[in-house]
Amino acid sequence: MMWCVMMTARFLLALLPLLLTLLTGVCARTAKEIYVKTGDLVALKCPCKGSNCVDAKPIWTSYTTQEMDLTKMSSAERMQMSMLIHGRSLVILNSSVKHQGNYSCSLGNASRQYWFSLMVYTTVQEETTYPWTCVAQEACELICPDANVPAKGTPNITSKDIIWHKEGESSLKTTGYFSGVKENDHGVYTCTRPYLYHDQTYNMTFTVVLDVESNIKSNKFSRITSPRMSEVFYVDLGSPKVIDCKAVMYSNYEEVFWLSGDSFVDTNASVSVYYNYTSEYDTEGIKMTASLVFKKVSEEDLSKNYTCKLESDSQPSSFVTITLARKASPSPHYLALGIVIIVAVIVVTALIYVKLKMDITLFLRDTLACCSSISDGKSYDAFLMSYKSDTDAGLNEDDRNHLESVLEETFGYSLCLYHPESVAEAVLDCIEQSRTLVLVPTSSDPGPESGLLSTIHEALVEQQTRLVFIKTEATDVSSSDSLPEALQLLGKAGDCVTWKGESSRPLSSSFWKQLRYHLPALQHAPKITRLPQTAIEDGFDKLSAEVRLEIIEHVLNVCAQLLQLKTMLKILLLGLFFLPASLQVNISARITSPRMSEVFYVDLGSPKVIDCKAVMYSNYEEVFWLSGDSFVDTNTSVSVYYNYTSEYDTEGIKMTASLVFKKVSEEDLSKNYTCKLESDSQPSSFVTITLARKASPSPHYLALGIVIIVAVIVVTALIYVKLKMDITLF
Structure with a gap:
């Protein structure tokens, strides 16, 4: 019965944005799903993208039983509903079925709304479990998730020590640290984050599933090797296209498949877009190739995102999202310019050859001693x-x-x-x-x-x-x-x-x-x-000088002509850039750095700045940072924040979003940070990076370096002593 209720609720929640659009004219964007256990605390944070919204007042609206403007309610009215608003956060202290539904927020008079779909559950759901892998006989620490926790500095809310509990055991622990993981440590763990508000404790619970991996495979992680994240494949409409997703895996319980948007791509070869896969076993692991096949690329295919996903029971899932774009037909301007340059080079070469044919021939004979070999x-x-x-x-x-x-x-x-x-x-x-x-x-x-x-x-x-x-x-x-x-x-x-x-x-x-x-x-x-030697030298000096002067004169003329061609090329390129939009090649906004899954090595306690650079072509595109699923603040008073700068030039809008760590902490090392580029005219793209502690220089490498330097010095000295006379004569 409870399962039927949950499924009915999910169905109604999925239909709610459509009903809102039809009844109120409000077009809801894709809602962010948030799961919370009955009786738990949860915080919804209204995203702030850009400096203009830092001090803006959020407007929270609930669409649970009926549409309610929570911002206009008094604090007492919200407390009766177990809710409070602080800053950009809506905090629900004691979640129940009556809180289940959709919520929206907007900052100030902004026209953009952000949507949340709150799901309240009583039994553990697949979406609420967090997999964790430790290696047997090695130290390991379970990290309690911090998804949707109250923002630091929320008045009257104080966090207390995290409590860990393993399913099937009665003892409680205040840490998830293992000095040496054992095989029987695997299982389901619940971590509880207690929060004190007006002398009453409210909890947030998370389920972490620990898998203990044999230390033989400690350095082996399944991964997608190609394509790259956000890679664009250029195609011809009406032509077939095959895109291979290649992965290296280490278990038969892992699989690679393709998604079109949020839907699974079919494996049935009779449809227009499908995928098939092949696998190869060798000493490096299982090499899997999932091939996405387009029988004939259509306009509809260009508008979709395709995701290759690697799913595993022993590690977090990984994925790569790609897009298709139409091949740009060669511009007639470039073809004409290419023909002009080729003709100019041929003409200049011919003129040089005709003018200097005799000088070049004699120069080759005299200087390079070119003689007939037959x-x-x-x-x-x-x-x-x-x-x-x-x-x-x-x-x-x-x-x-x-x-x-x-x-x-x-x-x-x-x-x-x-x-x-x-x-x-x-x-x-x-x-x-x-x-x-x-x-x-x-x-x-x-x-x-x-x-x-x-x-x-x-x-x-x-x-x-x-x-x-x-x-x-x-x-x-x-x-x-x-x-x-x-x-x-x-x-x-x-x-x-x-x-x-x-x-x-x-x-x-x-x-x-x-x-x-x-x-x-x-x-x-x-x-x-x-x-007489002097007479011969004088004669040759005069001859060589004449030849050199003529060659230099003609080379300078050629250089002058090439500079004119370069100027013409610049003017032509600028003209192409300012052509009407209908004549220009489609250019997509993109993140240029850092790379997907790049690791930045840091020193604990030291500041660190990581720049996310993007090239954009519209003022309706924006770049921002996420910490896990939470937005990084732009307030410089917090320990981790971001700021951004933009520069306009002929190539587009060059945006730099700088993620700033005042002092890198252990907690920072345990998080993923994502730079996201959001646009209204193309699919969003993102890059996720991690931090890792810098390794101190190994004494073995230092010793090896000293040995190599000494060896080079000794060998060089021996060669010099042995060949001193030859080198001097040479």
């Missing part, structure tokens, strides 16, 4: 042969000697030299043994006959030998009628380099740069020069 069996790098110039501006004997000397002795080319009295066979043999034929204009030597020139042209074509044609400023090889036809053909087939008289003699002139560029790379190390 031998062609030829003995000479070049064959220098004279031809009769059609003007008197050809190279005289002194110029030819200078040309031969520089190529052979300065640049290290192996040359085959032409003499006017050379026979045709010797000329053709020299061409065959050379990689390049260099035709040098001369004003004194008659040069080869026309028949020999034709034979040379045929040999060049047959052997595919490279040809470099040196001409004077007054000579037009392709159209000069004074040159033999065979010579004109040779001029068209080869690369032309212009000799400009005295201005071409210095090694830094463009003549030598062009000539060396058209000559093949050396297949051997350059010969040691036989010219």
Whole structure:
């Protein structure tokens, strides 16, 4: 009979917010369920989020038998109902069935209401038990829960020592501490928190179920390894999607499953959204994978939260909540910008290559000693042969000697030299043994006959030998009628380099740069020069300086162009940020730090500040801290409080909620603290952290560190003594 009454009451309480909406026009938010044992004390605390509500007066309304404004009642009227209001708390001293129902509160003239659903029970309910695990043969302390206890400083209410009682035993204890847990210590414990109010004692009772775990598994806790808390999965509408929840477990009595909101996801593969699971046993434990399967992602799926939950009999349950979001299609602005940047890079690279092709090639040959690695069996790098110039501006004997000397002795080319009295066979043999034929204009030597020139042209074509044609400023090889036809053909087939008289003699002139560029790379190390050392160094210094100056000039031009592109990119990004909301990609508010389940190591008695940082995009979003299920105060006079700061920039609203401990206590170490981001436009997200005492440095690690440092010093000294001479010479 009692079970039927309880179920009927729960059903009516669940319907009450809907009835309120229909009858009064008040839209109730999800009510926070609070369970209290008949005859126990309970405190309902109205949340305060932000500094504006610290001094605001709460308005409490009861919807038990009828709607009653408790704030407008006198203190005597509330005492007749075993109620009192202090600060933001509504305290029920002696709970009974008549107190069961819904309550709401709001602060000052705030439009937001907070709802509570109070359930009064006589027998222990599953929702009112707190699991606790201790390890056999180790010290352990049971912690009495502090859910819905009166706020510190409530007038005339004084807390007394907690009393512990184990089910089935008559003895009472004032502590839940065990110096060494035994197997038979497991069981159901009741802790009672007595409160004295006007010389009368009121109790709060909590049920703690102790499980004693074998010390073999003391360091093993089942956990979800992926996904991360509040992770967002980007999907395409109408496409399938599979999200794996992976967990490591150590018992067959543990399970992993998926929830959609508060409802269980089905395992029936015929529905549109279901889950299946696989398990694998190995030395690390049971590796369980629960796969959430969407056959076709719909708009409705995007609006839901999905929770992967790990439930265990030996430890508190853990869970991870994820959401889906539609993949953003690539913005045409970014595509256009990418194409512009790629085209700009290609154009700049092409310009640099065209402008500095010759300099880069010679730089690689000279500086990096780049030589051809494939031998062609030829003995000479070049064959220098004279031809009769059609003007008197050809190279005289002194110029030819200078040309031969520089190529052979300065640049290290192996040359085959032409003499006017050379026979045709010797000329053709020299061409065959050379990689390049260099035709040098001369004003004194008659040069080869026309028949020999034709034979040379045929040999060049047959052997595919490279040809470099040196001409004077007054000579037009392709159209000069004074040159033999065979010579004109040779001029068209080869690369032309212009000799400009005295201005071409210095090694830094463009003549030598062009000539060396058209000559093949050396297949051997350059010969040691036989010219005076200072002359060679001066020549190379001038050449290197010119090359360096040209490269630096072009690099600076490229940098200037890249800076212009960077400025254009910034302007474009700012423009994208201020686009109409319909054109922008959906961005979700999120907590950026700390990480879920992060542990902060602290010193007892020392202050500690933990920052919760979030990025938000609306003034209707807020960040606050919870201690367990209770809101952390913003009043700086208490021992643990929080404050917040906000900063507006182009990325959004950067909010920092700082949790402040004036002096960290043992009690603080036993609590979980949750930073929560609440929004009207997206599902809430949160991060839970814990505190742990800093471990003092182990003497073993200190000794190991000293040994490593000494070993490094000794080894370094030995290496230095052994290789001192080599290091110095190097």
